[in-house]
Amino acid sequence: MSHHPWRAFRALTHFTLQHAALPDGILGCTNFDTGVVTLALGIDQAERRCTIAHETEHIRRGWSPCTAREECSIDRTVARRLIDIHDLGEALAWASCEDEAADELWVDIHMLRARLAGLHPAERGYLKRRLESA
Secondary structure (H helix, E strand, C coil): CCCCHHHHHHCCCCCEEEEECCCCCCCEEEECCCCEEEEECCCCHHHHHHHHHHHHHHHHHCCCCCCHHHHHHHHHHHHHHHCCHHHHHHHHHHCCCHHHHHHHHCCCHHHHHHHHHCCCHHHHHHHHHHHHCC
C-alpha cells in the first residue's frame, strides 16, 4: 500500500495548514507552539507532497532542534515511505535524468536523492540487477 502524505497530515487534527512566503530554499516549517504547518507559496505539487510528508514526520517525532542530522534522518524516513523500491527501479530503468525519474515517482529531486542515499544493501543489489536487465 502506498503512503498518502496528505491523509497522514489530516489525521493530525491538532495541526493546521497554511501557505505563506518563506525564505528562499525553505519549502515548509512547523510551529509546535501554534500548531501550524506552513508551506511555501509557489512550490509545485511534488514539492508540496514531499514537504507535507517531511513536516508530518517532524510532528510525529515531536519537537527537536532542526539539526542537519535530524533533517537527513527525516528525509530518509520520508523518502522510504514515498518511494517503493520496485517503483524506483522502474523509474530509473527508463528515465534519462533525475528530473524524469522524480516526476515518475511524484517526488522532488531532493527526496529522490534522499531515497538513493539511504538504500539498504539488499535494495542496492535489487536496483543493480534491475538496471542491468534494462
